[in-house]
Amino acid sequence: MQTALAILQKYWKHDQFRSLQNEIIDSVVGGKDTLAILPTGGGKSICFQVPALMQEGICLVISPLVALMKDQVANLQARNIKAIALTGGIRSEEMIDLLDNCQFGNYKFLYLSPERLQSDWILDRIKNLPINLIAIDEAHCVSQWGHDFRPAYLKISDLKKHFQKIPFLALTATATPRVKEDIITETGLQNPSVFQKSFARDNIAYMVIEAEDKLYKIEQILKKNPEPSIIYVRNRRSCIDIANQLKAIGFRATYYHGGLSPKEKETNMSIWMQEEAQVMVATNAFGMGIDKANVKTVMHIQLPDNIENYYQESGRAGRDGEKAFAILLTNPSDNLQAENQFLLNLPDKTFLNSVFIKLCNYFQIAYGEGFNEQFAFNLNHFCLKYNFPTLKTYNAIQFLDRQGIINLSQEFSEKISLQFLIPSKEVIRYNSLHPNDEEIILTILRTYPGIYEMQTAFNLDFIAKKSNHKPNEVQAVLHKLKEKGIVSYNAKNNDASILFNEIREDERTINRVAKYLERQNQLKKDQLHSVLNYVNEKKRCKNQIILSYFGEETKSECGICSYCIGKKKTVPKLQSVTTQLLELLQKESLNSREIQERTQLDSETVIKGLQKLLEEEKIVLKANNNYTIHI
Template structure:
C-alpha cells in the first residue's frame, strides 16, 4: 500500500482516492507545479492535505473565504492534525504568537487570505517557515475574467521569488478556458501539470420549471423527495418567510444567512446536518465548506448571477453519487428582477469617479495628499450626505478596495439591528399616547415592513432623513422603545476603517483602473445572459448547456434533466385526458392547477385540453377560475 493511501486511511478513513487525487498528489510530491480543475464535491482539499502530511514542514494554503478556512482548520484539528488560520479580527500580538507556533510548534497547515500576504511583516515571517507546498484555493479569483476576481490574488505569484523550489498547486471548481489560461499566467505556474475532471455530474438531474406559485411547486418537490434539501433565496427576509411557510405546510425547516448571530447559525446548521430539519432555506452565504453527502435536492427560487455560482450551489446535491435534483424555478418577472439586482446596480466610470471624489471631500483630503491616512467610516452617513444609493456605493467602494486604491476593513457592516416584539395594534396604541415619536416610528414601519417578523438591519441616517428629524433624536427614540420593551435593539460600534493607499489624483486615478471596471461590467452582463439562455432554451439538454459553458462541447444528453424527461415522455392521449377531466369535474369543481396535479400532466398539456373542452362547450369556467361541467 502506498504511503499516501495509508495517510488517507489513517486520518480521513477513506479506503481509496477519488478520480485524479492520487495523480495530483504524486505530481506535487515530485516538486512540480499543478493546476487542478475539479468540480464541486471532487475532494480538492485532499490533494494538498495528504502530500503535506507526507513531508517535513508546513503547507501554506491561500484561501479567500474565512468560513471555508475555519471549517477546514476545525476539520483538520478534529483529526489531530495541527492547523492554524490567520483570519480577520486577530490582533497583532496574537498573530505573532500564531506565527511563532507555525515556526516552532510542528504545525502542518497555515491558512491565510491573499490580503494577508500584502502585509510586509507577515510575509517576512512566512519566509522563515519551512514551507513544503503552496496551495491556492479558489484560484479563479486571480482572473479578471473569473466570477469572483480579487486583485490581491495577483500578488501571490511573488511567493515564487521567495520559494523557488516549492511546488504551487492551484485549485478551482469552476473555470472557463479563458479563466484557466489566466490562472496559469497570473500565478506564474512553471510548466504546470494540468488535471481536469469533466464538469458532468451524471447523477444530478438539472430541472428548470416555470412556476407562478413557487411555494406550491416547492411543496410538491419536497413531498416527493423527503431527503435533506437546500433552498437558495435572494435575501435574508425570504429565508425566514419561506422557512416559516414550509413549517406551516408541515415540513421541518430552518434557515441560514450571513446576518444571523454565530450561535443561531450553528444551531440552525446543526438541525439540518443532523437531519432534525429536512430543509434549510439560505442565501448564497451558505454552503462553502459544507460537505453533506446525502443532499437530495437543491432548489433555487430566483435566477443566479452566473452559471459558475449556480453550478457550485447545485453541486451540493448528490455527493453520495445517488440520483439528485438541481431545480431552478422561474417566473416571467424573474428576468426583470435579476437585471435590477445584478445589472442596474453596476458601477460605471462616471459614478466611480463621483464616489471617489466625494470620498476624498468627505475626509477633507487635498489633491496630491492622503496616502496611508486611515479614518473611521460609516457607509450610511456617507450615502445620506451625498444622496447616494447604498448598494451601488458599496460596490464602488469594493471595486476601489480590490484595485488597492483604498483598503476597507473586513469588519464593515450595518451598525444597528432591531425588531418590534409587541403586536402592531399595541404599537399604534403607543404612538397615540406618545405623539412626539410618531413620525420616526412610522418612518421605521414604512421602510422596514418585516420588522415585526425578524431582526432587521437598520439605517439610522436614512430614517432621520425620511422622518425629517436629527439622527440623535432617532437613536433616542430607539433607546426609549427598548426601555419600554417595545423593540429589541442592538447597536454595534463596528464602523469600517478606511485607508487611502494612494495620493488623491481624482480622474487620473480612476482613468487608470476604469478599463478593469468596464471589463468586469461586460463580463457580468455576459454571465447573466448565459443564465437567461440556460433558462429559456427548451430544445437542448440542460446538462449539455452547462457543460458547453465550461468548454465541453461534445457531451451526450444526460437523459434525466427537465428537457430529456419531456422529450422521452410520450404525449398523453388527448381523448383519454379529456375523459379524465370530465370524470373529475363530475364530482367537484376544480381549477387548472388541481386538474394538472390529479392528472399528472404538464401545465401546457392541461391548458390545451381545457381549451378544447371549452370550445366544445362541454365545460365552462366560473368567476372563481374553477372549471365545471356545462349543465
C-alpha cells in the same frame, strides 16, 4: 516520510482517496507545479494538506475568503494540526507574534489573503519561513474572466522569484477554458501537471421547471422527495420567509444566512445535519464545509447570478452517488425581472467613486488616512443616510472588496472596545488583591499600551489565546472590571465589518481600478445571459449545456434532465385532454391547480386544454378563478 495514505488515515480516518486526489498529491510531493480543477465536493483541501504533512516545513495557503480560512484552520486544529490564519483587522504587533509562531513554533499551515502579499514586511517574513508548498485556493480569482477576479492574485506570481524550487498548487472548483489558461499564466506555474475531473455529475438530474406558484411546486417536490433538501434564495428576508411558509404547511425547515450569530448558525446547521429538519433554506453563505452525502434535492427558486455558482451549489446534492435533483424554478417574469434588476444595479465608475468617498466620510476617515482601520458596518443605515439604492451599493462595496481596497466581512461578530478608567497604580493594587485576574489584565495592558488614554478596539479571542485562558474567562474578568468602574467596556454585535486596506485617496483609488470595473460588468452581463440560455433553451439537454459552458463537449444526452424527460413523455392529444377536462368540470367547478391534481397532467397540458375550451366557449372562468361548464 509517512505515506499519503497513512497521513489520510491518521488525521482524517479515511481508508482511500477520492478520484484524482492521490495523483495530485504525488505530483506535488514530486516537486511539480500543479493545477487541480475539482468540482464541489471533490476534496480540494486534502490535496495540499496531506503533502504538507508528509514533509518538513510549513504550507503557505493563499485564500480570498476569511470565513473559509477560519473554517479550515479550525478543522486542522481539531485534528491537533498546528495552523494559523492572518485575517484582516489584526494589529501589526499581533501579526509579528503570529509570524514568530510560524517561524519558531513548528506550525504546519499559514493561511493568508492575497492582499497580505502586498505588504513588503510580511513578504520579507514569509521568505524566511521553511515553506514546503504554496497552495493557491480559489485560483480562478487570478483571471479577469473568472467570476470573482481579484487583482491582488496577480501578485502571487512574484512568489516564484523567492521560492523557485517550491511547488505551487493552484486549486479551483470551476474554470472555463479561458480561465484555466489564465490561472497557469498569471500564477507563474512552470510546466504544470494539470488534473481536471469531468464536470459531469451522472447522478444529478438538472431540472428547469416553470411554476406560476413556486411555493406550491416546492411543496409537491418536497412531498415526493422527503429526504434532506436545500433551497437557495437570494437574500436574508426570503430565507426566513420561505422557511416560515414551509413550516406553516407542515414541513420541518430551518434557515441559514450570513447575519446569524455563530451559535445560531451552528444550531440550525446541526438541526439539518441530524435530519431534525428536512429543509435548509439558505443564501449562498451556506456552503463551506457542507459535506452531507444524502442531500436529495437542491432547489433554486430565483435565478442564480452565473453558471459557476449554480453548478457549485447544485453539486451539494447526491454526494452519496444516489440519484439526486438540481431544480431551478422559474416563471416568465423571472427573465425580465433578472435583466432589469441586474442591469440597473451594476455600478459605474461615477457611482463607485461616490460610494467610496461616502464610505470614508461615514467612518470619518481623513484624506491620506484609514490604513488597517476596521469598523462595524450596517449597509441599510449607510444607504439610508446617503440615499443610495441598497443592491447597487452592495455591488459597489463587493467590487471594492474584490479589488482589495477594503475587506468586507459578513460574518457575525462582537465588536469590543475597552478603556481603563483608573490610574495604573490602582490597577496594580487591584491585581494584588485579585491574583486570579492578574494574567489576563497584564496581557491586555501589554497588548494595548494606549488603553488608558482612549477607547481601544479589543480582540477577545487573541487576548484569551495569549493569556492561556478561554474566551469566556476573559469576558468574565471584563464584566467584573466594568461593574467595579475600572474599565469602560462596550460590546456591539454586528453582522458586517469593513477593513480599509489602504489610505484614502478618493478619485486616485477609483481611477486605478476603473478598468477592471468595466470588464467585470461586461462579464457579469455575459454570465447572466448564460444563465438565461440555460433556462430558456428548450431543445438541448441541460447537462450538455452546463458541460459546454465549462468547455467539456459530449454528444450523449444525460437521459434524466428536464429536457430528456420531456422528450420521453407521450404528449396526450389535445382532443382527449379537453374531453377529460369537460367530464371533470361537469361534476364540479375547479381551479387549474385542482384540475392538475385530479388529472395528474402537467400544468402546460392543462393550460392548453383549458385555453382550447375557453376559445370554444365550452367553459367559463368564474371570479373565484374556478372553471365551470358554460351554460
